[in-house]
Amino acid sequence: MNSVARILLARTAAAAIVLIGVSMLIFTIARVIPGDPARIALGPLATAEQVEALRTARHLDESLPVQYGYFVRDVFHGNLGTSFYTNRPVTTDIAQFLPASLELIFAAGFLMVVLGIPLGIVSAHFRGGGVDHVGRLLALLSVCTPAFVWGVILQLVFAYFWPIFPLEGQISATAVLPPRATGFITIDALLAGNWSVFVDALYHLALPALALAMAGIGQTARLTRANMVDTYDRPFVEMARAYGFPPLAIATRFAFRPAFIPTLTILGLDFAALLGNAFLVEKVFVWPGISRYGVEVIIRKDLDAIVGTVLIIAAAFLIMNIIVDLLVVLINPRIRLAEKRT
Amino acid sequence: MSAATGTARRTWYVFRSNPLTILGLAIVTLVVFLSIFADFITPFPEHVGPIGDFGSMSAPPGGQYLFGTDTLGRDLLTRIAYAYRLALVMAVVVLIISVPVGVTVGLIAGYVGGWVDYALMRITDIFLSIPPLVLAMSIMGFLEPTLINGMLAVTVMWWPWYARLIYNVTRSEAREGYVLAAEIVGASTFHILFREILPNCWPSILTKMTIDIGFVILIASSLSFLGLGVQPPTPDLGSMVADGAKYMPDAWWLTVFPAIAILLVVLGFNLVGDGLREAFEADA
Numbered sequence: 001m002n003s004v005a006r007i008l009l010a011r012t013a014a015a016a017i018v019l020i021g022v023s024m025l026i027f028t029i030a031r032v033i034p035g036d037p038a039r040i041a042l043g044p045l046a047t048a049e050q051v052e053a054l055r056t057a058r059h060l061d062e063s064l065p066v067q068y069g070y071f072v073r074d075v076f077h078g079n080l081g082t083s084f085y086t087n088r089p090v091t092t093d094i095a096q097f098l099p100a101s102l103e104l105i106f107a108a109g110f111l112m113v114v115l116g117i118p119l120g121i122v123s124a125h126f127r128g129g130g131v132d133h134v135g136r137l138l139a140l141l142s143v144c145t146p147a148f149v150w151g152v153i154l155q156l157v158f159a160y161f162w163p164i165f166p167l168e169g170q171i172s173a174t175a176v177l178p179p180r181a182t183g184f185i186t187i188d189a190l191l192a193g194n195w196s197v198f199v200d201a202l203y204h205l206a207l208p209a210l211a212l213a214m215a216g217i218g219q220t221a222r223l224t225r226a227n228m229v230d231t232y233d234r235p236f237v238e239m240a241r242a243y244g245f246p247p248l249a250i251a252t253r254f255a256f257r258p259a260f261i262p263t264l265t266i267l268g269l270d271f272a273a274l275l276g277n278a279f280l281v282e283k284v285f286v287w288p289g290i291s292r293y294g295v296e297v298i299i300r301k302d303l304d305a306i307v308g309t310v311l312i313i314a315a316a317f318l319i320m321n322i323i324v325d326l327l328v329v330l331i332n333p334r335i336r337l338a339e340k341r342t
Numbered sequence: 343m344s345a346a347t348g349t350a351r352r353t354w355y356v357f358r359s360n361p362l363t364i365l366g367l368a369i370v371t372l373v374v375f376l377s378i379f380a381d382f383i384t385p386f387p388e389h390v391g392p393i394g395d396f397g398s399m400s401a402p403p404g405g406q407y408l409f410g411t412d413t414l415g416r417d418l419l420t421r422i423a424y425a426y427r428l429a430l431v432m433a434v435v436v437l438i439i440s441v442p443v444g445v446t447v448g449l450i451a452g453y454v455g456g457w458v459d460y461a462l463m464r465i466t467d468i469f470l471s472i473p474p475l476v477l478a479m480s481i482m483g484f485l486e487p488t489l490i491n492g493m494l495a496v497t498v499m500w501w502p503w504y505a506r507l508i509y510n511v512t513r514s515e516a517r518e519g520y521v522l523a524a525e526i527v528g529a530s531t532f533h534i535l536f537r538e539i540l541p542n543c544w545p546s547i548l549t550k551m552t553i554d555i556g557f558v559i560l561i562a563s564s565l566s567f568l569g570l571g572v573q574p575p576t577p578d579l580g581s582m583v584a585d586g587a588k589y590m591p592d593a594w595w596l597t598v599f600p601a602i603a604i605l606l607v608v609l610g611f612n613l614v615g616d617g618l619r620e621a622f623e624a625d626a
Contacts, residue, residue: 014467021468029481137362144608146560148567148580149601152587156598160591276475280564284587294476295568298483310480314471 004329011325015318022314023075023307027068030303037084037303071307080311081304085297090308093293098312099183100170101282101289105274107209112216112267117260119217120224124259125251127229135221142218147277150211151284158207165207168286172200208285212277216270223266227259234258261328268324272317357621366613373607377427384420403595410595412585418595421577422603428572429579429607432493433558437551440497444504445547449535451505452512463509469502475564482570492571496561500554507550508543515539545622553615556608563604579604 038054039046055061058081059070074081080090123135142150159167171177171185178185178192186205189198231237232255240254282291290309297305357363381387403410409418451462469477478495485491515521516539524538563580565571572578579600586596 014464017464018467018471021464022472025468026472026480029484140612141605141609144556144560144612145601145605146564146567146580146608148564148583149604152583152590152597152601155587156591156594272471272473276473277564279475279479280567283568283584294479295570298479298570301484306480306483310472310476313473313476317471317473 004326007329008322008326011322015322019311019315019318023071023311024068026307026310027071028064030307031064031067037301040084040301080308083297083305084302085300085305090305093305094290094308094312095183097288097290097293100185100287101278101291102316103184103186104205104208104212104281104287104289105271105278107205108212108216108274108278109271111209111213112220112270115213116217116220117224117256117263119221120228120263121251121256123221123225124228124232124255125247127225127232132225136225139218139221139225142214143222145214146280147212147215148280148284150214151208151281154207154211155284166204168284170201170204170288171197172204175200208281208287211284212274212281215277216267216274219270220263220267223263224256224259227262228255231255231258261331264324264328264331268321271320271324275313275317352624353621356624357617360617360620362613363617363620366610366615366617369606369610370614373426373610374430376423377430380420380423380427384423385417387420402593403599409599410593412582412596418582418599421582422579422600425577425579425582425600426603426607428489428576429559429562430555432489432496432562433555435493436496436500436558437554439493440500441504441547441551444501445508445540445543447501447505448508448510449512449539449543452509453516453535453539454531462505466502466505466509469499470506472499474499474561478561478565479568479570482565487570487573489572489576492562492565495565496558499561500558503554504547504550507546511543511546512539515542545618549615549619549622552618553612556611556615560604560608 036051036055038051038058038060042050042054059067062070071081078091080094082088083090083093086093119135119139123132123139126132155167158165166172175197176194178188178194178197181188181191185201186198189195189201228251237250237254240250245254278289279291279294281287282289283295290313293305294309296302297309376383403418409422411417412421447462447466451459451466477499481495481498482491485494521534521538524534529538559579562571563578563583566578566580567584569581569584571580574581582600583597583604586593586598586600589596
C-alpha cells in the first residue's frame with residue numbers, strides 16, 4: 001500500500017474515533033441538562049398524556065446509553081432524528097440550510113489564501129521595512145476583530161455610505177433562481193448557464209465572504225511571513241541569491257515553497273474558526289444558511305436538531321483536515337506519518 | 343545584584359523596548375482602569391440599569407455624551423465601561439478555571455505517555471474538533487443565558503487549548519536531563535510534573551493567558567451578539583453591537599463605539615502577550 005493511501009486510512013480512522021467521541025459528548029450534554037424537551041416542543045397547553053406519548057415515541061424515558069444506542073442505529077440508517085422546531089427530518093433541514101453556509105465558507109477560504117498569502121510574501125520580502133510593519137499591524141488588527149464587527153463595518157462602509165454592494169441576503173429578490181443542483185447558488189447558476197444570476201450571487205457573496213475571511217487573511221499573512229522569514233535565512237536561499245535569481249523568483253519559488261507547508265497545516269485547523277464565525281456573519285448579512293436554524297434550535301432545546309447540526313459541523317471540520325493533510329503529503333513527499341505525529 | 347533580579351531586569355528591558363508592547367500596555371491599563379473605577383469616573387453610572395431617559399434618546403456623540411446615547415437615552419461611554427468590567431471578570435474567571443485543568447491534562451499526557459497519552463489527547467481532540475463558538479453555543483442553549491452559565495460554556499471549550507500547548511512542551515521537556523535526574527533519585531511522578539516540568543511551562547502559560555484574556559472577551563461578545571450570552575439590561579459589548587446594527591446607518595455610534603471597544607481590548611492583550619513572548623524568548 002502506498003504511503004498516501006496509508007496516511008489517508010490512518011487519518012480517517014482517527015477522525016472516526018473523534019467523531020464518535022463528539023457524538024457521545026454532544027448527546028450527553030443534550031440529555032443531562034435540565035428542561036423537558038418534550039414539554040418545550042409541545043408547549044404549555046399540551047396535556048400530560050401528550051407529553052408522555054412524545055417522550056415514549058422519542059425514547060426520552062429510557063436510560064442514556066439506551067437512548068444513545070437508538071441514536072447510533074438511526075445514524076447508520078442515515079437518520080439524524082426529527083426536529084421539534086420544523087417537524088422535518090434533521091437531515092432534510094441540514095441539506096436545505098448547509099449549502100448556503102458552505103458556499104460562504106469556501107468563498108472565505110478562497111479569499112484567505114489569495115489575499116493572505118501574497119500579503120505575507122510581500123511582508124516577508126520587505127521584512128523590517130515600513131511595508132512590513134504596516135502589514136503586520138493590519139494583520140494583527142484583523143485577527144483581533146470579531147467577524148461580526150467586520151460584518152457591520154463592511155456593511156456600514158460599502159452598503160450604506162458608499163452603496164456599491166447589496167446590504168444583505170444571498171440573491172436579489174427579483175432574480176429567478178436556477179434549478180437546485182448543488183445548493184450553491186453560484187455553481188447552480190453556472191450549471192444552468194445563467195450569467196446574470198451568477199454575477200448577482202457573487203455580488204451578494206462579496207461582503208459576507210470578506211467579513212468572514214478577514215481574521216483568516218491576517219492569520220495567513222502572519223504565518224506565511226513568519227515561516228518565510230525563517231526560510232530566508234537558510235543556505236539554499238543564499239545560494240539562489242548568489243546565482244543571481246531575481247528577488248521575485250527567490251520570494252515565490254525558494255522562500256515560499258517550504259514555508260507553505262506549515263502554513264497549510266494551521267489553515268486546516270483554522271477551518272473550525274470559519275465554521276463557527278459563519279454563524280456571526282450570517283446573522284449580520286441575513287444569509288440563509290445554517291446559522292439562523294442553529295440558533296433557533298438551540299433556543300428551543302430541539303435535541304435531535306442540535307446533535308445533528310453539531311455532528312455535521314464537526315464532520316465537515318474533520319474531512320477538511322484530512323484533505324489538508326493529504327495536500328501536505330502531496331506537496332511534500334518526505335512527510336511520513338511517523339514524523340507528523342510528533 | 344542577584345542572578346534572578348538580573349534576569350528579571352533583562353526580561354523587563356526587552357518587554358518595554360518594543361513600542362507596540364507599550365501601546366498594548368497603555369490600552370490594557372486604560373481598560374482595567376475604566377472597569378475598576380467605573381462607579382466614579384463614568385458620567386452616568388445609573389445608566390447601567392434598565393432605565394430610560396427619553397429626553398435624550400439616540401443623541402449623537404458630543405456634548406455631555408462623549409460617545410452618544412442609545413435608543414433608551416443611556417450614555418454609551420458609561421455602558422461600555424461597565425461592559426468592560428463584566429468582560430474582564432468573565433475572562434479572568436474562565437481562565438482561572440480552565441487553565442489548571444488543561445495544564446494538568448497536558449502534563450500528565452505528555453509525561454506519562456502510552457495509552458494515558460492516547461486517551462487524554464483523543465478526548466482533547468474531540469473538544470477541539472467542534473468549532474469553539476459552536477460548542478459554547480450548544481452548551482449555552484441548554485442553560486439559562488446568565489453570566490455564570492456563559493462562563494461555564496466558555497470554560498468547557500477553553501481548557502483543550504492549554505492541554506495541547508502544555509502537552510507539546512512537556513513532550514520535549516520530558517527528555518531533558520533534569521527530568522532524568524529527578525527520576526533517578528526516585529522523585530514521585532507528582533513531584534516531577536508539578537515541581538520539575540511545570541516551572542518550565544510558565545512562560546508559555548503566562549503568554550497564552552495574557553493573549554487569551556482578549557480572545558475570551560471576543561468569544562463571549564460573539565455569544566451575546568447571537569443572543570446567547572448575557573441578557574439585557576446588563577451592558578455587554580456583543581449585544582450592544584447587535585442592537586445597534588438595527589439602527590444603522592443613522593445611529594452609527596450605537597454600533598461603531600462598542601465594536602471599537604471590543605477590538606481595542608483584544609488588540610491590547612494581544613500586543614502585551616506578544617511582548618511577553620519576545621521577552622521570555624530573549625531570556626531563554
